[in-house]
Amino acid sequence: MAVGIVGWGAYIPRYRIKTREIAEAWGDDALRIRDMYLVEEKAVGYIDEDPVTMAVEASRDALTRAGIAPSEVGAVFAGTESKPYAVKPISSILIDALNLKRQVYSVDMEFACKAGSDAIVNLMGLVKSGLIKYGIAVGTDSSQGEPGEHLEYTVGTGAVAYVIGATNLVAEIKYTYPFASDTPDFWRRDGSPYPVHGEGFTGEPAYFRHIIGAAKGLMEELGMKPNDFDYAIFHQPNARFPVRVAQMLGFPLEKVKPGIVVDLIGNTYNASALLGLAKVLEEAKPGSRILVVTFGSGAGSNAFYIETTDLLPSRVKLARTVGEMLEDKVYIDYSLYLKYRKIIRMIHG
Amino acid sequence: MVDQNLSVPKYWRKIPQYYRLTAVKCRKCDRVYFPPRAVCECGSREFDEYELPRRGKLIEYTVLRSVTSDFEKQRPLAFGIADLGGVRVFGQLVDCPNPDKLSEGAEVEVVFRRVKEDSDYGIIYYGFKLRPVKGCW
Numbered sequence: 001m002a003v004g005i006v007g008w009g010a011y012i013p014r015y016r017i018k019t020r021e022i023a024e025a026w027g028d029d030a031l032r033i034r035d036m037y038l039v040e041e042k043a044v045g046y047i048d049e050d051p052v053t054m055a056v057e058a059s060r061d062a063l064t065r066a067g068i069a070p071s072e073v074g075a076v077f078a079g080t081e082s083k084p085y086a087v088k089p090i091s092s093i094l095i096d097a098l099n100l101k102r103q104v105y106s107v108d109m110e111f112a113c114k115a116g117s118d119a120i121v122n123l124m125g126l127v128k129s130g131l132i133k134y135g136i137a138v139g140t141d142s143s144q145g146e147p148g149e150h151l152e153y154t155v156g157t158g159a160v161a162y163v164i165g166a167t168n169l170v171a172e173i174k175y176t177y178p179f180a181s182d183t184p185d186f187w188r189r190d191g192s193p194y195p196v197h198g199e200g201f202t203g204e205p206a207y208f209r210h211i212i213g214a215a216k217g218l219m220e221e222l223g224m225k226p227n228d229f230d231y232a233i234f235h236q237p238n239a240r241f242p243v244r245v246a247q248m249l250g251f252p253l254e255k256v257k258p259g260i261v262v263d264l265i266g267n268t269y270n271a272s273a274l275l276g277l278a279k280v281l282e283e284a285k286p287g288s289r290i291l292v293v294t295f296g297s298g299a300g301s302n303a304f305y306i307e308t309t310d311l312l313p314s315r316v317k318l319a320r321t322v323g324e325m326l327e328d329k330v331y332i333d334y335s336l337y338l339k340y341r342k343i344i345r346m347i348h349g
Numbered sequence: 350m351v352d353q354n355l356s357v358p359k360y361w362r363k364i365p366q367y368y369r370l371t372a373v374k375c376r377k378c379d380r381v382y383f384p385p386r387a388v389c390e391c392g393s394r395e396f397d398e399y400e401l402p403r404r405g406k407l408i409e410y411t412v413l414r415s416v417t418s419d420f421e422k423q424r425p426l427a428f429g430i431a432d433l434g435g436v437r438v439f440g441q442l443v444d445c446p447n448p449d450k451l452s453e454g455a456e457v458e459v460v461f462r463r464v465k466e467d468s469d470y471g472i473i474y475y476g477f478k479l480r481p482v483k484g485c486w
Contacts (some may be wrong), residue, residue, distance in 0.1 A: 014444045014484065046444060047423060048462040052475060056368075056461040060403075084473055093475065097368045097461060099400070330446060330486050339422070346422070 003124045004172040004306065006134060007066025007163040007315065010278045011057035012265055012325040013045040017337045019153055025334040026148050033153055038239035042156040042266025044332060047340050050084045051140040054159035056097040058271075059136055061319035062161035063098065066134070067168070070098050074132025075105035075123055079115030079270040081188075082143045083108060094138070105132065112186065113235060114296025115139070116160070116270035121176050121302060123164040134165040139270035146194035147343055154238050156266020160274045170312040171281065171290070173304055175222055179213035180300030187297065203241075206299045211235065211245050214303035215293050222305060226250040230288040233259030233276040235295035237267045251291075258283060259292075264326050277306075279322040286310045360474055365398075367476035370459060372436060374399040383436050403459040405433035407481070412448040419465055431457050431479050440479045450485035458482050 018041045023030035034040065045054065055078055063070060076098075078090040091106035105126065109115035116139020123135035140159035145152035164173075185206030188195035198206075211234055219225065226232070232251040234242035239262050246256040259276035261268075268275055273294045280290060290306040338344050363384075365371035372383035373396035380389055381399055388394055410429035420426055427442035429451075443462060445451060457479045464476040 046462075048443060048464070048478070050463060050473075052473075053461050053463060060461075096364050097475075099369055099371075328484070330444075330484065332446075 001128055001166055002169060002172045003127045003164065003166045004169040005162050005281075006068065006165040006168055006170065007062045007064070008170075008278050008281060009058040009061025009063070009065060009161045009319055010271075010275055010322045010325065011054045011061070011159045012322070013043050013049055013054070013157050014328060014330050015044040015046060015332050015340060016041045016265075016329045017044055017332055017334065021334050022153055022337075036238075036240070037154055038263055039154050039266060040263050041331075042154065043158055043268070044337055044340055045142050045157040047342065049142070049157070051080045051082050051142050051159065052084055052090050052093050054142070054157070055090055055094060055138045055140040055161065058140065058159040058161040059094055059098055059138055062136060062163050064319045065170075065315045066163035066165075067318075068134055068163065068165075070100050073098070073100050073104060073134050073136055073163075075126055075135035076100060076138070077107055077109055077119035077122060077135065078138040078140060079109045079111075079117070079119045080140050081110055081112050081115070081269055082141045090138070090140070094136070098136075105135075111300060112296035112298050113141070113269040113272055114294050114300050114302060116274055117294035117302040117304070120162060120164060120173070120304075124173060124176070127164060127166050134163055137162045137164055139272075139274045141269035141271060143269045144188070144194045147338070149194070151195070151197070154262070154267045156262070156268045158265055158268035158271045158275055160271040160278050162274070168311060169309050170315050171306050171308045173306050175218060175305040177214050177218035177221065177303040178300065179210050179217060179303070181210070183210070183299035185297045185299055206297060207235070207237070207241055207295055208245055208248065210299050210301040211293045211295050212248060214301035215249055215291065218291070218303040218305060224305070226255075228289060229255065229291045231259055231280050231284065231290045232256050233273050233280060233290065233292045235273045235293065235301070236260060236262035236276065237272070239263045261322065261326070275322060281308070281312060282316050282321050282323055284308050284312065286312055357472055360472070367464075367474075368461065370401040370403075370433070370438065370477055372399045372401050373397065381434075381436050383438060401436055401438065401459075402434040404482070405431045405457055407451070407453055407455045407457050407479070408432050408437065409453060410442060410451050427451060429457070429479055433459070440477060442481065443478045444480045445485040447486045451481065456482040
């Protein structure tokens with residue numbers, strides 16, 4: 001049975017802050033920072049936006065593109081590492097916001113930035129087994145970057161949602177391949193407001209080892225080479241990492257560039273690579289072969305081999321596109337950034 | 350003790366309206382009511398649920414610079430009445446950093462946002478707001 005993407009939706013908040021603006025606040029050399037991360041600006045949610053509100057927006061568009069009734073959805077899984085509630089699910093809010101039926105499997109998933117892609121894999125299994133007809137997988141994050149620390153330059157805000165099913169596919173997910181291990185590259189302890197990087201672990205032992213492990217494993221099992229793919233999309237904590245991992249795997253820049261969004265909105269964590277995929281779906285021709293490899297700290301990757309169908313082009317304009325949302329922006333200064341992200345703590349609430 | 354400023358049951362009962370703009374449509378005369386009513390002007394008590402469209406036009410708006418303490422940090426607040434498929438809905442206008450740029454007749458879309466929260470530990474109240482499609486800055 002062929003399973004895959006029936007519809008997709010994305011959400012990027014309207015506000016942006018430039019890397020230069022943050023660097024000026026902290027006395028950093030903006031050119032050096034931009035050269036390190038290749039991030040020009042990042043998306044910032046307004047004071048009333050959070051991973052729940054963005055998940056609703058993205059999921060509504062995914063349902064619109066899928067062209068299915070909410071009552072046909074049998075599961076909704078939300079991948080995030082920045083839940084507004086430590087205990088109280090995003091997925092149950094989605095049930096009522098999207099008017100899904102009560103008989104829905106629903107859960108929030110956490111594996112740093114990887115859980116949104118695990119939601120897709122799990123839904124594929126439920127669809128293949130016949131337990132559900134359609135499911136919604138969401139990746140949504142508004143994660144934390146401590147003011148004055150380098151993470152603040154790249155931590156963005158955004159969400160993406162995919163309706164997974166076996167009929168009317170815009171893209172078939174032909175194969176998946178996981179690669180995971182206990183690697184302490186990045187974590188946030190319970191109750192801690194900001195995450196911490198394991199010194200020296202971020203690059204080689206974490207991001208590169210897991211993405212290359214998953215990508216190579218998938219290609220070896222299928223007997224495929226980088227030449228067999230039209231697009232390659234990787235998790236993007238900054239714009240340097242996905243370009244470098246592509247080089248290491250043998251993908252030319254032109255196959256990677258269309259799926260990079262981090263340079264304009266920052267790292268959207270659980271939405272990151274999946275938002276890149278949404279952007280690629282907006283331009284890909286039917287029959288395009290796409291490699292997507294997600295990554296979550298802790299650490300693990302999921303690789304996907306996806307092939308688009310003839311139904312894809314007709315669904316693009318049914319909802320807001322990533323391209324439109326990248327253009328729809330208002331710049332804010334650092335003081336508004338602190339206010340909108342609620343980083344200024346008020347003594348009296 | 351966590352502050353519970355707005356009754357949780359009161360919020361929970363209105364989730365279909367807060368989240369999805371669920372109105373009712375009279376089975377006899379097709380009149381639509383938001384918020385829902387029990388009896389139609391035609392006398393019928395038979396309704397079907399009806400979700401209002403998520404795009405419409407701004408009919409009227411106002412900008413508040415003196416606001417209640419819950420919203421002090423969001424000043425100025427803009428509120429408007431939008432025509433959503435012939436039904437007039439009152440709501441907060443968002444993503445509008447310069448409310449002076451608002452104009453009657455502007456296209457607005459319904460968005461899902463945080464409305465209020467009971468301190469740092471209580472419930473977060475979600476609901477609909479209105480956003481000018483072309484922005485206002």
